[in-house]
Amino acid sequence: MREDVSLLVFARELLLAAPVTIEITLGAAVLAFAMSILFGLARLSRIWLVRALARIYVEFFRGSSALVQLFWLFYVLPHFGILLEPITVGIVGLGLNAGAYGAEIVRGAVIAVDRGQYEAATALNFSRSRTMIRIILPQALVAMMPPFGNLFIELLKGTALVSLITITDITFRAAQLNVFTLQSMEIFSVAINVYLVLALAIIFFMRSMERRLGRGLGRVGGVS
């Protein structure tokens, strides 16, 4: 006869692990965003070598599985004498993976900006970098927000994988509690709803970002 532990106890235990999940999600999101912009623009470079390197990064991280990448970083890097905290491995691995998907979002959004905008900037004698930073990116950024929102959610979902490289995130705690109490359905149901709440927080955050970025472009309420 097992001793039944209440849902509230599970909820408290799992919420205690939530900061780890949040830290990895945010850390990886920042890294992924930087990689997205960097490699998304590199994919459009005039220098073929830069384009080729960006292409390799994107294909490599999108093509090999995220969990395989995490395991590789976690188990193989120590062989090269590189000892990282598991949490760093999680952030770097997930960030690089999501960045590869993000780079394609950036590329698509930049291409989608109307040609007339480039022509107008040229007519105003803007340099190429100034055109990109002042004219193209602010408009492309608005178009990037909805797909970035989806990527952000995918990233949050992906953080569950770090439980398999010894990081005590929500999923790790849930799997641990499952072994102790065997109340699988209760534990994992609570866990999945914790993730749902975090996903909803991300959705609300991205909506407000969309509205804010859309404001200056005469598109109040963001792009539809």
Add this chain to the structure above:
Amino acid sequence: MIWNWEFVWAEALPPLLKVVHITVLATLYGFAIAAVLGLLLALLRRAPVRLVSWPVVGFIEYVRSTPLLIQIYIVYFGLLPALDLDPTPFFAGVLALGIHFSTYTSEVYRAGIESVPRGQWEAATALNFRLTQKMFRVILPQAIPPVIPALGNYLVAMFKETPLLAAIGVLELLLTAKNTGSYTFRYIEPFTIVGVFFLIMSIVASLGILRLEDWLKQRRPG
């Protein structure tokens, strides 16, 4: 030298070759479930009764917004035992993969169905077709072929998620590589081989999907 080819041929590769079919089968079975269940969800979502369509929408959004790994645990440790089934990890994992990706494929089917011109519905109504006839004889035969490449992309995406089955002890490529590593203390070869396998397979599949897309475009009249 860091990379040891002798170790590859003698120790790392043979166990991986023995289980490569597990990864492939998990992908194919999982996708079969996702393809069928996704269509069912897309059709139910269109139900005129909100009592049906709203829970379906809720289910789709719920499953899409939460981690696959937790869903695998729920199916394996919670759901199937609660139904008095004693599942193998492989069966539970494939089922979870199928359910998870059915929420993605349902959106693909939905886009396909919505892209069929209104006139086709009206023509079917004019011919006095029943709803099921309209759907299965008129709409779906036009809705599905154009979205096959999009479905193919989810096949590739699902393939790359099969390593998650390692978490419930399915001896697929990743877990096998990890086991080799843990008793030989050499991780670089097994994990690199697995990574390269996924890379090659998904790049080849993506190129195939692009060609399929071109072929479908040419086939379309007009």
